[in-house]
Every structure is written in structure tokens, then in C-alpha cells.
Amino acid sequence: EPEVTQTPSHQVTQMGQEVILRCVPISNHLYFYWYRQILGQKVEFLVSFYNNEISEKSEIFDDQFSVERPDGSNFTLKIRSTKLEDSAMYFCASRRTPDGSYEQYFGPGTRLTVT
Amino acid sequence: KNQVEQSPQSLIILEGKNCTLQCNYTVSPFSNLRWYKQDTGRGPVSLTIMTFSENTKSNGRYTATLDADTKQSSLHITASQLSDSASYICVVSAGGSYIPTFGRGTSLIVHP
Numbered sequence: 001e002p003e004v005t006q007t008p009s010h011q012v013t014q015m016g017q018e019v020i021l022r023c024v025p026i027s028n029h030l031y032f033y034w035y036r037q038i039l040g041q042k043v044e045f046l047v048s049f050y051n052n053e054i055s056e057k058s059e060i061f062d063d064q065f066s067v068e069r070p071d072g073s074n075f076t077l078k079i080r081s082t083k084l085e086d087s088a089m090y091f092c093a094s095r096r097t098p099d100g101s102y103e104q105y106f107g108p109g110t111r112l113t114v115t
Numbered sequence: 116k117n118q119v120e121q122s123p124q125s126l127i128i129l130e131g132k133n134c135t136l137q138c139n140y141t142v143s144p145f146s147n148l149r150w151y152k153q154d155t156g157r158g159p160v161s162l163t164i165m166t167f168s169e170n171t172k173s174n175g176r177y178t179a180t181l182d183a184d185t186k187q188s189s190l191h192i193t194a195s196q197l198s199d200s201a202s203y204i205c206v207v208s209a210g211g212s213y214i215p216t217f218g219r220g221t222s223l224i225v226h227p
Contacts, residue, residue: 041219042204042217042218042220043159043204043217045214045215045217048213048214056212056213056214058214089156103149103164104161105161106158106160108158109156109157109158111156
């Protein structure tokens, strides 16, 4: 069964450093998403991406964040200058074309620790 | 402000028993409501998706209900198994905008 994959599973970085989190969505999906979950808190939407551009973004997704689909398979989230409060689990998700199905498939997540 | 409230915050039941989790929302205009199961340290997995016109949807031992008038949903789990131990998250999306509103989840522990 196809699945969303994410790398790395755990990333440790120092405050102020840039990080890139990588995701490979399901191959026939066209809508892509990033979410984050701070330890012990609820999942929060960051950004949605379709047709090589951002569709929607939340207030969390400020100028420090960017997303890219550099090729036909990868979808990345970049944090330019990490802060301690960026420590969280980051989930990528993907969805098929708008055929009436709202189901998203989540990846296993990348745990980002900023020290 | 769009909000999703779930109850109880945590629940402990014995294997084989049934349980019901609640979700109240104030998202407007309503588009769809989803229930997810999230195992510790893993990504959420979709259980059910319901739109405005649907009031019941089942997925194996999971049955979700939706009352769009009272803005309430429930997730009923029958004949619980140890593997049902997880967090169950209610997510509601508004029409016209994809941005979903997540609940905090109900932590379910099934004991043998």
C-alpha cells in the first residue's frame, strides 16, 4: 500500500540554524500539507500546497518557513533560522485530486529538536 | 473563532468493552468532519470522514455520528482491542477554506 514517507525521523539542530525536512507524498497525489505538533499539544496546520504554489497557510507559517517541491517526488519544509519553540513533530500529508474524497494520508513525522 | 472540543480528555477501558468519544465544534460554515487515530509517535490515520449530509459512517468497529444542527459528533468503538490504545482526534474543516481545526484528542487506553 502506498504511503507518505518523511526524512529524517529525528533532527537535532542548534538555534539559529536552517533545517530542511523532507517528504515524499503518495505518487498520484496532488495536494500536499505540512502540520506540526508540539509535544503534548494538538496538531496544527501550517501550509497547503497545490500546483506548485501555496494554497493556504496559517499564522504560524511566517517568513521563517518556506515550502518547495523541487522535483516530481519530494516536498520540503525549510525553517530558515530555527528557534527553541520550533521544537515539535512535523507531519507531511498528501491528498488525491479533488474527486470528492477529503481523505489525507499522513507521514510518520520528523521530530525536530532545537537546542 | 473556530474551535473543536473533545471529551473526555482520557479514558481507560477494559478489553472487549465499548466506548464513545465526543466532539463539539464551532467551525462555520461546516464542510467536513474527520476522526483520526494517532498512535504515540506516529502520524494520524483517518478513520472516518463525514460531510454535512451524512449522520452516520462506519469503518469496521468504529462508528462515527454527526449532528450538524447541534454541531456534535461522536466516535463509538465496539469490542475494544489492546491495539485501540491511541489518541483519537476530531478535525473539522470550514467551507471555503481548507484550513482544518484540530481537537486536542482523547487518549484511550485499553487494558487487558
